[in-house]
Amino acid sequence: MKVLITDDEIQIRKGLRLKVDWEEEGFQLVEEASNGQEALEILQTQDIDIVITDMRMPIMDGVELAKRCHQEFPHVKVIVLSGYSDFDYVRNSLQQGVKDYLLKPVAPDELVESLRKIRKEIEEEKRKQVEIAQMSQLVHSHLQELQEQFILHLAKEERLQLPIVMERLKQLQLEELANENVKVQFLTVEIRESHDPARLEELKIPFQLLCKEIAQQQNATYVFTDPSYPNMVQFLQLVDSNSSTTNHFVLQLQQTVNKLLKLETVIGIGTIVNGLSEYRSGYISSLLAWSQSQLGSKSQIIDQTAASEEVFDFSPDFERRITNSIENVDFAAFKENLQIVLEGTEGRSVMSFSFAANQVLFMLGSLAKKYDVETKDIQNTIWNCQQNIWKLYSQHKVKEDLIQLATLIIEKVRLARFSNKKLIDSIRHYLDQHYASEISLTTLSALFHINSAHLSETFKQQVGQNFSDYLVNLRMKHAKQLLKDKQLKIIDVSNLVGFSNSGYFSTVFKKHVGQTPVEFRNSIGE
Incomplete structure (x- = not known):
């Protein structure tokens, strides 16, 4: 703990230095001041725990210093030294923030006893502050975890009824997402490190925490992680018509991660979507933007908004037909619907195919989770299919992967149903x-x-x-x-x-x- 001695007589200051084995008692004498004004100036630049001050000094006396400390530096504990004639006056000043008063000349054992008492008090205060901070962080983290899980659910999983979703958003203090007309944008952020893969694993958690800290400094910005993509963090932002805001945020994010963690980032900017019903489309578009990045550990930004003119036709009705084919254990119906979804109209682009394939993959993953059948085989097939979708040119293999995945899930659903x-x-x-x-x-x-x-x-x-x-x-x-x-x-x-x-x-x-x-x-x- 750091101590500041304030007295207008240099011999008194030297004497106080010699009265206590400061290091042995756990203290550090960091500064000296000849009056209260000098002491305040030091307090403004240094983190001081205890001030020992004389009662009578020019410019600013000890009691006035104690008052100012109480007002401007409430964490600082003040010990006032006084002569016999001022003793009652100083004792009355305790209400102004003085923690203890000692009669001059100060006996070493009295000073040590006072310091130990104050040190115990400071340690107890700091312990309580840590407990409060930890509890506050725990509560905030618990709510934040529930928020992240629900946002991931909205982005990937099968839809609940809209009134239920709205009610849950309010419970989780996410009311601003409950507006069906609000426009949102997903960002996919991946960290890369070419020289030391082990370092990437070590910095994964710090990267996630840094992203959460950055999001808290932004308006209407939420962070969540998807277990399917271990080196990524996803952002959900409410957006207005000004795209430069997003671009500024993305650049700032990239620079901060590079500066603090010395990692490169690849950021996929998804298309702007409107309302809860389009969250899955927005999330997939950010993943597809990321998938167009170049291999290697260099920072990149891929903006998918340029492709937003293309309409990805995947209606809720058709989504329900595919889901029903799995849950009704109707493999033929699934293959028929899959063919329609992936081929679509003549001349469908590679991007449109990838988007539709991702929609189906998310649905199958959601069903596997719903029926609690996420076996190792199913997880590996999901991962392999996702990698093939990212390649953007292996359409035939993607169809095979989706059919294989559906076969595995249908068999598990069949067992569950019967x-x-x-x-x-x-x-x-x-x-x-x-x-x-x-x-x-x-x-x-x-x-x-x-x-x-x-x-x-x-x-x-x-x-x-x-x-x-x-x-x-x-x-x-x-x-x-x-x-x-x-x-x-x-x-x-x-x-x-x-x-x-x-x-x-x-x-x-x-x-x-x-x-x-x-x-x-x-x-x-x-």
């Missing part, structure tokens, strides 16, 4: 990911193509409790974890686990846990 245990396991896996959304038996029966009455009966047979009780228990389990973060308000916890009404949440929580959320949180503290 095995009650596997079907319920898939549904439980889905609930574990979407417990905070507005999910009902009707929703699940439509998603998994099963009669709701049969689903209700089968669920209870396999799980041992009915669907609604299982969902509530799942939400209560997550609520108890969130309540440990005391920076989260009860209404925040309520929203994050899927209750729009905090009063109803408290009622349900007490019924299942035996305590109100507040009582449960207090019991943890005890």
